[in-house]
Amino acid sequence: MSGNTRKNVFIIHGTGGHPKENWFPWLKEQLEPMGCKVIIPQFPTPENQTPETWFKVLDRYRGEYTPETILVAHSLGSAFALRILENYSVRIKAAFLVSAPIGVRPIKNWDGDQPFIGKPFDWEVIRTRAGKFVVFHSEDDPMVGIGNGIELAKNLGAEFVRLPNAGHFNAKAGYTKFELLLEKIKELV
Template sequence: MPRKAIIFHGTGGSPEVAWLPWLGRRLTERGYAVEIPHYPDINVEPIATFLPKVLANHSFDEDTVLVGHSGGAAMLLALLEHLDVTVPQAILVAGYSTQPNTSEEPVLQASYDWAAIRAHVGDAYFINSREDPYGCDDKQGRVLFERLGGTQIVRDDGHFGDSGQPYDTFELLDRLIP
Protein backbone atom coordinates (compact mmCIF):
# COMPACT_ATOMS: atom_id res chain seq x y z
CA MET A 1 0.00 0.00 0.00
CA PRO A 2 1.42 3.45 -0.85
CA ARG A 3 2.48 5.75 1.94
CA LYS A 4 0.33 8.79 2.52
CA ALA A 5 0.86 12.08 4.36
CA ILE A 6 -1.83 14.54 5.39
CA ILE A 7 -0.55 17.98 6.38
CA PHE A 8 -2.93 20.30 8.25
CA HIS A 9 -2.40 24.06 8.34
CA GLY A 10 -3.13 26.15 11.40
CA THR A 11 -5.65 28.80 12.37
CA GLY A 12 -6.22 31.30 9.59
CA GLY A 13 -3.80 29.39 7.38
CA SER A 14 -3.98 27.62 4.05
CA PRO A 15 -2.11 24.91 2.13
CA GLU A 16 0.18 27.62 0.69
CA VAL A 17 1.57 28.99 3.97
CA ALA A 18 5.12 28.62 5.24
CA TRP A 19 6.74 25.18 4.80
CA LEU A 20 3.59 23.22 3.95
CA PRO A 21 3.96 23.31 0.14
CA TRP A 22 7.70 22.62 0.41
CA LEU A 23 7.13 19.57 2.65
CA GLY A 24 4.39 18.36 0.33
CA ARG A 25 6.76 18.49 -2.64
CA ARG A 26 9.56 16.74 -0.72
CA LEU A 27 7.28 13.91 0.37
CA THR A 28 5.76 13.55 -3.11
CA GLU A 29 9.28 13.21 -4.54
CA ARG A 30 9.84 10.40 -2.03
CA GLY A 31 6.76 8.49 -3.15
CA TYR A 32 4.13 9.73 -0.70
CA ALA A 33 0.59 10.54 -1.75
CA VAL A 34 0.24 13.95 -0.11
CA GLU A 35 -2.88 15.81 0.94
CA ILE A 36 -2.72 19.39 2.19
CA PRO A 37 -6.39 20.25 2.65
CA HIS A 38 -7.75 23.75 3.08
CA TYR A 39 -9.89 24.12 6.19
CA PRO A 40 -10.71 27.82 6.68
CA ASP A 41 -12.93 26.91 9.65
CA ILE A 42 -10.17 25.17 11.61
CA ASN A 43 -10.23 26.68 15.11
CA VAL A 44 -13.28 28.75 14.13
CA GLU A 45 -15.94 26.05 14.15
CA PRO A 46 -16.22 24.04 17.39
CA ILE A 47 -14.24 20.78 17.23
CA ALA A 48 -17.39 18.74 17.97
CA THR A 49 -18.90 19.72 14.60
CA PHE A 50 -15.63 20.30 12.73
CA LEU A 51 -13.97 16.94 13.44
CA PRO A 52 -16.65 14.78 11.75
CA LYS A 53 -16.03 16.72 8.51
CA VAL A 54 -12.29 16.02 8.68
CA LEU A 55 -12.91 12.33 9.42
CA ALA A 56 -15.31 12.11 6.47
CA ASN A 57 -12.99 13.93 4.04
CA HIS A 58 -9.95 11.69 4.48
CA SER A 59 -9.07 8.04 4.81
CA PHE A 60 -6.62 6.97 7.47
CA ASP A 61 -4.69 3.72 7.61
CA GLU A 62 -1.50 2.15 8.94
CA ASP A 63 0.48 3.96 6.19
CA THR A 64 -0.80 7.50 6.92
CA VAL A 65 1.56 10.07 8.43
CA LEU A 66 -0.12 13.09 10.02
CA VAL A 67 1.47 16.52 10.35
CA GLY A 68 -0.24 19.52 11.91
CA HIS A 69 0.86 23.10 12.52
CA SER A 70 -0.53 25.16 15.42
CA GLY A 71 -4.35 24.87 15.32
CA GLY A 72 -3.89 21.95 12.91
CA ALA A 73 -1.68 20.23 15.48
CA ALA A 74 -4.26 20.80 18.21
CA MET A 75 -6.89 19.35 15.88
CA LEU A 76 -4.72 16.23 15.46
CA LEU A 77 -5.29 15.40 19.13
CA ALA A 78 -9.05 15.09 18.61
CA LEU A 79 -8.50 13.31 15.30
CA LEU A 80 -6.17 10.73 16.82
CA GLU A 81 -8.58 10.15 19.69
CA HIS A 82 -11.38 9.28 17.27
CA LEU A 83 -9.53 7.20 14.67
CA ASP A 84 -10.26 3.49 14.37
CA VAL A 85 -6.74 2.71 13.14
CA THR A 86 -3.20 3.29 14.37
CA VAL A 87 -1.20 5.64 12.16
CA PRO A 88 2.59 5.17 12.18
CA GLN A 89 3.50 8.78 12.92
CA ALA A 90 2.05 12.12 13.96
CA ILE A 91 4.08 15.33 14.14
CA LEU A 92 2.58 18.25 16.03
CA VAL A 93 4.39 21.50 15.22
CA ALA A 94 3.60 24.32 17.69
CA GLY A 95 0.92 22.04 19.11
CA TYR A 96 -1.05 22.59 22.29
CA SER A 97 -3.80 20.96 24.35
CA THR A 98 -4.80 23.86 26.59
CA GLN A 99 -5.58 27.48 25.76
CA PRO A 100 -2.19 28.99 24.82
CA ASN A 101 -3.28 32.64 24.93
CA THR A 102 -6.36 34.80 25.46
CA SER A 103 -7.96 33.90 22.10
CA GLU A 104 -10.88 31.52 21.89
CA GLU A 105 -9.73 28.03 20.91
CA PRO A 106 -12.73 26.09 19.54
CA VAL A 107 -10.29 23.49 18.17
CA LEU A 108 -9.68 22.23 21.71
CA GLN A 109 -11.82 19.61 23.40
CA ALA A 110 -12.78 20.11 27.06
CA SER A 111 -10.89 16.90 27.85
CA TYR A 112 -8.99 14.16 26.03
CA ASP A 113 -8.82 10.40 26.22
CA TRP A 114 -5.02 10.31 26.29
CA ALA A 115 -4.90 6.50 26.26
CA ALA A 116 -6.99 6.40 23.06
CA ILE A 117 -4.77 9.03 21.41
CA ARG A 118 -1.65 7.08 22.37
CA ALA A 119 -3.18 3.85 21.06
CA HIS A 120 -3.80 5.42 17.65
CA VAL A 121 -0.27 6.65 16.88
CA GLY A 122 3.03 4.82 16.61
CA ASP A 123 5.61 7.63 16.88
CA ALA A 124 4.51 11.02 18.19
CA TYR A 125 6.72 14.09 17.82
CA PHE A 126 6.08 17.43 19.49
CA ILE A 127 8.07 20.35 18.06
CA ASN A 128 7.74 23.63 19.92
CA SER A 129 9.80 26.76 20.49
CA ARG A 130 10.84 28.22 23.82
CA GLU A 131 9.34 31.53 22.75
CA ASP A 132 6.24 31.27 20.59
CA PRO A 133 4.34 34.55 20.01
CA TYR A 134 1.01 32.70 20.37
CA GLY A 135 1.88 30.67 23.47
CA CYS A 136 2.23 27.35 21.59
CA ASP A 137 5.56 26.95 23.34
CA ASP A 138 7.77 24.23 24.76
CA LYS A 139 5.66 24.10 27.94
CA GLN A 140 2.64 23.14 25.82
CA GLY A 141 4.77 20.53 24.03
CA ARG A 142 5.97 19.19 27.38
CA VAL A 143 2.37 18.59 28.51
CA LEU A 144 1.74 16.59 25.34
CA PHE A 145 4.97 14.63 25.77
CA GLU A 146 4.17 13.81 29.41
CA ARG A 147 0.69 12.57 28.51
CA LEU A 148 1.53 10.72 25.31
CA GLY A 149 5.22 9.85 25.36
CA GLY A 150 7.01 10.07 22.05
CA THR A 151 9.67 12.68 21.36
CA GLN A 152 9.72 16.33 22.29
CA ILE A 153 11.92 18.64 20.22
CA VAL A 154 12.49 22.17 21.47
CA ARG A 155 13.75 24.89 19.15
CA ASP A 156 14.10 28.65 19.14
CA ASP A 157 12.15 29.16 15.92
CA GLY A 158 9.12 31.18 17.01
CA HIS A 159 5.89 29.78 15.59
CA PHE A 160 7.60 27.92 12.71
CA GLY A 161 6.01 30.27 10.20
CA ASP A 162 3.16 32.73 10.08
CA SER A 163 2.45 36.09 8.48
CA GLY A 164 5.34 37.75 10.28
CA GLN A 165 7.80 34.87 10.13
CA PRO A 166 8.85 33.44 6.77
CA TYR A 167 9.62 29.75 7.20
CA ASP A 168 9.68 28.34 3.69
CA THR A 169 11.47 25.07 4.42
CA PHE A 170 11.59 22.75 7.44
CA GLU A 171 14.44 20.28 6.99
CA LEU A 172 13.79 18.66 10.37
CA LEU A 173 10.36 17.45 9.25
CA ASP A 174 11.82 16.03 6.05
CA ARG A 175 14.31 14.04 8.16
CA LEU A 176 11.74 12.86 10.72
CA ILE A 177 9.37 11.34 8.17
CA PRO A 178 10.79 8.03 6.89
Protein backbone atom coordinates (compact mmCIF):
# COMPACT_ATOMS: atom_id res chain seq x y z
CA MET A 1 0.00 0.00 0.00
CA SER A 2 1.43 3.40 -0.87
CA GLY A 3 2.04 6.02 1.79
CA ASN A 4 -0.79 8.16 0.41
CA THR A 5 -3.54 5.55 0.84
CA ARG A 6 -2.50 3.83 4.05
CA LYS A 7 -4.36 5.01 7.11
CA ASN A 8 -2.08 6.72 9.59
CA VAL A 9 -3.40 6.96 13.13
CA PHE A 10 -1.75 9.53 15.36
CA ILE A 11 -2.37 9.10 19.09
CA ILE A 12 -1.68 12.32 21.01
CA HIS A 13 -1.16 12.05 24.78
CA GLY A 14 -1.92 14.74 27.34
CA THR A 15 -0.11 16.45 30.22
CA GLY A 16 2.41 14.16 31.89
CA GLY A 17 1.57 11.51 29.31
CA HIS A 18 3.60 9.08 27.25
CA PRO A 19 3.07 6.53 24.45
CA LYS A 20 2.86 3.52 26.80
CA GLU A 21 0.09 4.79 29.09
CA ASN A 22 -3.65 4.25 29.33
CA TRP A 23 -5.25 2.58 26.29
CA PHE A 24 -2.69 3.81 23.75
CA PRO A 25 -0.59 0.59 23.42
CA TRP A 26 -3.74 -1.53 23.33
CA LEU A 27 -5.28 0.61 20.58
CA LYS A 28 -2.07 0.42 18.58
CA GLU A 29 -2.07 -3.39 18.90
CA GLN A 30 -5.66 -3.51 17.63
CA LEU A 31 -5.19 -1.16 14.67
CA GLU A 32 -1.88 -2.35 13.23
CA PRO A 33 -3.25 -5.74 12.06
CA MET A 34 -5.93 -3.77 10.17
CA GLY A 35 -3.21 -2.13 8.07
CA CYS A 36 -2.96 1.11 10.02
CA LYS A 37 0.35 2.76 10.76
CA VAL A 38 0.04 3.97 14.36
CA ILE A 39 2.26 6.85 15.47
CA ILE A 40 2.39 7.86 19.14
CA PRO A 41 4.87 10.73 19.51
CA GLN A 42 6.38 11.63 22.87
CA PHE A 43 5.79 15.31 23.52
CA PRO A 44 7.65 17.36 26.16
CA THR A 45 5.56 17.36 29.33
CA PRO A 46 5.06 18.84 31.81
CA GLU A 47 8.25 20.89 31.37
CA ASN A 48 8.44 22.84 28.08
CA GLN A 49 4.82 21.93 27.36
CA THR A 50 3.73 24.48 24.76
CA PRO A 51 2.10 24.24 21.34
CA GLU A 52 5.41 25.40 19.84
CA THR A 53 7.47 22.59 21.39
CA TRP A 54 4.78 20.04 20.55
CA PHE A 55 4.65 21.20 16.92
CA LYS A 56 8.44 20.75 16.72
CA VAL A 57 7.95 17.08 17.62
CA LEU A 58 4.96 16.61 15.33
CA ASP A 59 6.69 18.27 12.38
CA ARG A 60 9.04 15.25 12.24
CA TYR A 61 6.00 13.25 11.11
CA ARG A 62 4.61 15.85 8.67
CA GLY A 63 4.98 13.46 5.72
CA GLU A 64 2.72 10.97 7.49
CA TYR A 65 -0.06 13.56 7.94
CA THR A 66 -2.25 12.88 4.91
CA PRO A 67 -5.93 12.86 3.88
CA GLU A 68 -6.04 9.28 5.23
CA THR A 69 -4.89 10.36 8.72
CA ILE A 70 -6.99 9.71 11.79
CA LEU A 71 -6.18 11.79 14.89
CA VAL A 72 -6.92 10.23 18.28
CA ALA A 73 -6.21 12.52 21.20
CA HIS A 74 -6.61 12.41 24.96
CA SER A 75 -6.96 15.24 27.45
CA LEU A 76 -4.64 18.17 26.61
CA GLY A 77 -3.65 16.21 23.50
CA SER A 78 -7.16 16.93 22.23
CA ALA A 79 -6.63 20.68 22.58
CA PHE A 80 -3.36 20.24 20.69
CA ALA A 81 -5.20 18.20 18.02
CA LEU A 82 -7.48 21.20 17.51
CA ARG A 83 -4.39 23.40 17.06
CA ILE A 84 -3.03 20.88 14.54
CA LEU A 85 -6.28 21.11 12.59
CA GLU A 86 -6.05 24.92 12.66
CA ASN A 87 -2.45 24.96 11.43
CA TYR A 88 -2.04 22.02 9.03
CA SER A 89 -4.05 22.64 5.87
CA VAL A 90 -4.60 18.95 5.06
CA ARG A 91 -8.19 17.72 5.42
CA ILE A 92 -7.87 14.44 7.32
CA LYS A 93 -10.19 11.44 7.59
CA ALA A 94 -11.30 11.94 11.21
CA ALA A 95 -10.52 13.26 14.67
CA PHE A 96 -11.48 11.43 17.88
CA LEU A 97 -11.18 13.75 20.89
CA VAL A 98 -11.30 12.27 24.40
CA SER A 99 -11.69 14.39 27.58
CA ALA A 100 -10.71 17.57 25.75
CA PRO A 101 -10.16 20.78 27.71
CA ILE A 102 -11.24 23.75 25.58
CA GLY A 103 -11.57 26.44 28.25
CA VAL A 104 -14.84 25.64 30.05
CA ARG A 105 -14.28 25.48 33.82
CA PRO A 106 -13.69 23.31 35.76
CA ILE A 107 -10.36 22.22 34.34
CA LYS A 108 -8.00 20.90 37.02
CA ASN A 109 -4.82 21.93 35.17
CA TRP A 110 -6.22 25.31 34.12
CA ASP A 111 -2.94 27.24 34.34
CA GLY A 112 -0.83 24.55 32.68
CA ASP A 113 -3.34 24.21 29.84
CA GLN A 114 -3.40 27.93 29.02
CA PRO A 115 -0.72 27.86 26.29
CA PHE A 116 -3.02 25.46 24.39
CA ILE A 117 -6.48 26.79 25.29
CA GLY A 118 -5.83 30.45 26.19
CA LYS A 119 -6.59 31.83 22.73
CA PRO A 120 -9.90 31.12 21.00
CA PHE A 121 -10.11 28.16 18.64
CA ASP A 122 -10.96 28.90 15.00
CA TRP A 123 -13.94 26.55 14.82
CA GLU A 124 -14.80 27.55 11.26
CA VAL A 125 -11.37 26.43 10.02
CA ILE A 126 -11.19 23.36 12.27
CA ARG A 127 -14.56 22.05 11.04
CA THR A 128 -13.22 21.99 7.46
CA ARG A 129 -10.11 19.99 8.33
CA ALA A 130 -11.60 16.58 9.16
CA GLY A 131 -14.27 14.48 7.51
CA LYS A 132 -15.62 13.28 10.85
CA PHE A 133 -15.38 14.35 14.48
CA VAL A 134 -16.26 12.24 17.51
CA VAL A 135 -16.05 13.69 21.02
CA PHE A 136 -15.91 11.41 24.09
CA HIS A 137 -16.47 12.79 27.57
CA SER A 138 -17.44 11.35 30.93
CA GLU A 139 -19.97 12.92 33.25
CA ASP A 140 -17.63 12.31 36.20
CA ASP A 141 -14.31 13.43 34.65
CA PRO A 142 -12.30 14.76 37.63
CA MET A 143 -9.81 16.61 35.41
CA VAL A 144 -11.91 18.24 32.69
CA GLY A 145 -15.55 19.15 33.33
CA ILE A 146 -18.12 17.72 30.93
CA GLY A 147 -19.08 21.23 29.81
CA ASN A 148 -15.93 21.09 27.68
CA GLY A 149 -17.17 18.02 25.81
CA ILE A 150 -20.64 19.49 25.33
CA GLU A 151 -19.25 22.76 23.99
CA LEU A 152 -16.66 21.01 21.81
CA ALA A 153 -19.23 18.74 20.18
CA LYS A 154 -21.49 21.74 19.56
CA ASN A 155 -18.69 23.82 18.03
CA LEU A 156 -17.62 20.98 15.74
CA GLY A 157 -21.05 19.62 14.88
CA ALA A 158 -19.57 16.37 16.17
CA GLU A 159 -20.96 13.08 17.32
CA PHE A 160 -20.95 13.30 21.13
CA VAL A 161 -20.38 10.14 23.15
CA ARG A 162 -21.28 10.98 26.76
CA LEU A 163 -20.53 8.23 29.26
CA PRO A 164 -21.61 8.17 32.93
CA ASN A 165 -18.66 6.61 34.81
CA ALA A 166 -15.51 6.77 32.69
CA GLY A 167 -13.58 9.31 34.75
CA HIS A 168 -10.75 10.81 32.69
CA PHE A 169 -10.62 7.77 30.34
CA ASN A 170 -7.22 6.87 31.78
CA ALA A 171 -5.69 3.84 33.48
CA LYS A 172 -6.68 5.24 36.89
CA ALA A 173 -10.32 5.07 35.73
CA GLY A 174 -9.80 1.53 34.42
CA TYR A 175 -9.15 2.49 30.80
CA THR A 176 -6.30 0.28 29.64
CA LYS A 177 -8.59 -0.72 26.75
CA PHE A 178 -11.15 1.48 25.02
CA GLU A 179 -13.49 -0.77 23.03
CA LEU A 180 -16.02 1.91 22.11
CA LEU A 181 -13.32 4.13 20.62
CA LEU A 182 -11.96 1.17 18.65
CA GLU A 183 -15.43 0.42 17.25
CA LYS A 184 -15.82 4.02 16.08
CA ILE A 185 -12.39 3.97 14.40
CA LYS A 186 -13.10 0.60 12.75
CA GLU A 187 -16.00 2.23 10.90
CA LEU A 188 -13.37 4.22 8.96
CA VAL A 189 -10.52 1.75 8.36
